[in-house]
Amino acid sequence: MKLSVELGRLSLANPVCVASGTFGYAKEMAGVFDLSRLGAIIPKTVTLFPRDGNPVSRAVETAGGLLNAIGLDNDGIDSFLEVKLPELSRLHVPILLSIAAAEPAECAVFGGKLRNVPEIAAIELNISCPNVSKGTDYGSDARKCGEMVTAMRRATEHLLFVKLTPNVTNIAEIAVNAVKSGADGVSAINTCLGMAIDWRKRVPRLGNPRGTGGLSGPAVKPIALRCVHEIHQAFRDNGITAPIIGIGGIASAEDVLEFMVAGAAAVQVGTANFYNPTVVPQILDTLPQLLDEAGISDFREIIGTLKQPGSMPIHRSCLRPQ
């Protein structure tokens, strides 16, 4: 069964990757399964300078999901390149480096640091973190998104994916502008802005100064599917063939195939890694069987094949009397 996939000029052995912030820098997962099976690794987002992140509590469980407000805790790009990247490279899995620039001017600095770093297969530009001040400013407005992506495109020749926020009215418009501004593809979605409250103490359950966090896990899958579908439709309407990487609540091979039918060329597994650390090999073991049962020899043939909802006959007894 052929599971390889092309994301522009990047070829992945399979479409199942792990999402930023949910797989550490991979070494935390060493020994759990053979990490060389991963389609790609997207490590925790790095910023130009180290960040401490938000005060605790940084994560709480909610119905069907996880609400987090980590706040981009990381050691900065210099430390990543010096310490984390050599370890990650030993896994021989494509690395999509997730970076967050506070403003377009930072892109040139990132670009300079990433020049001649062939270990990085692509950049995932995170303009969608809801847990830091101004984290979604460039992801929630098509024009501002264009400014950031244009700056990053000028700064690097690396393959460039832009990670989008679902916390907008029209994600498709922003995705189209990202590609028109030079992105090679988009990743969707980051977490959905939410809140959890301890009513007895009458305080938010997260330590983030705004009391909010990003919701992920099975609860967000329908939102993510809708976003991927809308982006895929808008790409088609604008003659754009750029790949979409689907993210949000993926926890099984069935989920992966749903995202591909909606238009994703590859997927990232996030929160499921926390409650089922072997979810990725389980998905990879099950995918060929599901495709085989459906008579599909190359799964790429299902990408973006969602049909219009059929016109279901309405049973007369369901109609109210006139």
Ligand SMILES: Cc1cc2nc3c(=O)[nH]c(=O)nc-3n(C[C@H](O)[C@H](O)[C@H](O)COP(=O)(O)O)c2cc1C
């Ligand atoms: C604890 C945690 C930390 C995260 N950190 C990042 C991050 O640093 N950068 C990023 O782009 N997304 C981050 N995300 C978002 C995930 O990469 C993913 O987009 C989101 O969780 C939806 O996928 P899921 O429902 O499969 O988790 C984080 C998510 C969680 C749960």
